[in-house]
Amino acid sequence: MTAQQGFFYPRTSTGRAALIPAPPWYYSGDLLTVEYRTDPARVAELLPAPLELADEDPGAVALIWADWQSCSASREELLDPVRAQYKEAFVVVRCSYQGRTYSRCVYIWVDKDFAVARGIHQGYPKKLGSIWQTRPHPFSQAAPQIAAGAKFGATLAAGDRRLAEVVLTLTAESETNGFVNANPMAHHRILPNIARGAAGDAFAELIETGASEVQAGQAWRGEADLRLFEAPTEELARLEVHEIIGGYYRQVGVVWDGGTSLKML
Numbered sequence: 001m002t003a004q005q006g007f008f009y010p011r012t013s014t015g016r017a018a019l020i021p022a023p024p025w026y027y028s029g030d031l032l033t034v035e036y037r038t039d040p041a042r043v044a045e046l047l048p049a050p051l052e053l054a055d056e057d058p059g060a061v062a063l064i065w066a067d068w069q070s071c072s073a074s075r076e077e078l079l080d081p082v083r084a085q086y087k088e089a090f091v092v093v094r095c096s097y098q099g100r101t102y103s104r105c106v107y108i109w110v111d112k113d114f115a116v117a118r119g120i121h122q123g124y125p126k127k128l129g130s131i132w133q134t135r136p137h138p139f140s141q142a143a144p145q146i147a148a149g150a151k152f153g154a155t156l157a158a159g160d161r162r163l164a165e166v167v168l169t170l171t172a173e174s175e176t177n178g179f180v181n182a183n184p185m186a187h188h189r190i191l192p193n194i195a196r197g198a199a200g201d202a203f204a205e206l207i208e209t210g211a212s213e214v215q216a217g218q219a220w221r222g223e224a225d226l227r228l229f230e231a232p233t234e235e236l237a238r239l240e241v242h243e244i245i246g247g248y249y250r251q252v253g254v255v256w257d258g259g260t261s262l263k264m265l
Contacts, residue, residue, distance in 0.1 A: 008117050019117040021072040024212070024257035029068040031252060032133055032154050034166055034224045035178045035245040036061055042238050043093045046106040050206070050263065051186060054094035054101050061239055062092040062180035063164060063226065065133045065154040086112035087131040089156040089164070090124070091236065092181045097262065102186035102208070107236055109158050122259070123187025123207055129158035146220060146249060148172060161231035166224055168247040174221035177250045184210040186262070201265075209259030217251040 004011040006018030040059040047053065054060075066088050071077040077084040090108035094101055109129025110116060119126030133154035137143030144150035148170055156164040176182070191203040224247030228237045 027070045027254040032065040033248040037243040038239045051095040103183040123189045166226045170220045170222040174219040177219045177248045204265035206263040211254045212257040213255035215253040219250040222247045
């Protein structure tokens with residue numbers, strides 16, 4: 001019997017075909033964030049036990065677009081950019097567990113299979129989608145600069161349907177990039193039962209996770225015009241926009257290197 005290698009499937013005798021390498025994983029990217037308020041009851045629908053609504057501002061939501069370049073410790077992916085570059089859009093709410101406030105990603109779309117696989121490991125509910133956002137550049141011929149008055153657009157689609165779009169106009173520097181996505185993440189990792197007709201999950205775990213290192217450029221705030229759209233297989237529009245809290249733009253660098261099990265379910 002040949003020993004198999006690889007952090008994730010497919011595992012082989014060499015491990016070269018594995019969809020993702022072992023952590024740590026490194027990310028550099030541009031984040032466009034819109035925070036808004038919705039009906040807290042719609043947030044509660046997305047919080048499985050033992051999670052509860054956050055005590056303060058329970059209806060706060062962050063919809064974040066991210067244009068990433070990522071790699072493993074070897075950095076070899078950076079010289080083969082198809083393995084490094086991807087985009088995502090994700091929805092974050094806040095919740096409470098044992099008296100502590102957490103952030104939680106309730107929806108997320110990415111455009112590469114390796115990003116989906118990392119989500120399975122991290123507890124992010126990733127689906128494939130089409131994500132686009134305006135890129136800044138130091139030369140203004142076909143790009144905005146990160147400065148007051150700059151306009152950035154972003155769109156999200158999945159299953160041939162547009163789900164969200166935003167235009168963000170930067171107004172001034174900001175001390176923060178918002179508050180909804182500023183806590184450790186509380187996620188569920190699940191594996192449904194394989195037996196026909198069996199209820200429940202074969203594996204279910206509540207975990208805490210977050211960046212082990214963060215570098216961040218100057219944050220900018222701005223005015224955001226956000227629209228959400230209905231789709232037959234998506235529920236993002238249920239988190240309808242009642243009030244815009246603010247929009248933000250920031251460039252960041254992040255290292256992810258594991259999490260903590262909070263409770264086996």
